[in-house]
Amino acid sequence: MSEREEAMKNHPAGKGRVDVEEPVDETNEPEWVMDARDRCDACGSQAYYLVKMIEGELMFCRHHFLKNEDKLTKVSYEIIDESIKLEPQKAEAHA
Numbered sequence: 001m002s003e004r005e006e007a008m009k010n011h012p013a014g015k016g017r018v019d020v021e022e023p024v025d026e027t028n029e030p031e032w033v034m035d036a037r038d039r040c041d042a043c044g045s046q047a048y049y050l051v052k053m054i055e056g057e058l059m060f061c062r063h064h065f066l067k068n069e070d071k072l073t074k075v076s077y078e079i080i081d082e083s084i085k086l087e088p089q090k091a092e093a094h095a
């Protein structure tokens with residue numbers, strides 16, 4: 001092999017260089033408004049519902065939200081429901 005051929009072989013342009021895009025590893029973690037420190041305004045359990053009203057905000061556990069749901073939906077302009085955090089995986093973790 002001649003010196004020139006050797007040089008061509010090792011030239012980066014000759015290798016059909018392709019920029020492979022790394023798949024972006026996006027962990028699609030939902031952003032929760034409430035966490036374990038947020039407590040129900042009625043009983044102090046962990047809150048899963050945030051009720052936004054003109055006068056302010058109230059947080060409720062599932063039990064107290066459901067108990068007052070009719071009233072709360074009337075007085076609120078937005079209700080954030082994070083009760084999904086209570087669903088399957090959580091239940092299994094306690095089993």
Ligand SMILES: [Zn+2]
Pocket residue numbers: 040041042043044045060061062063064065
């Ligand atoms: Zn409660």
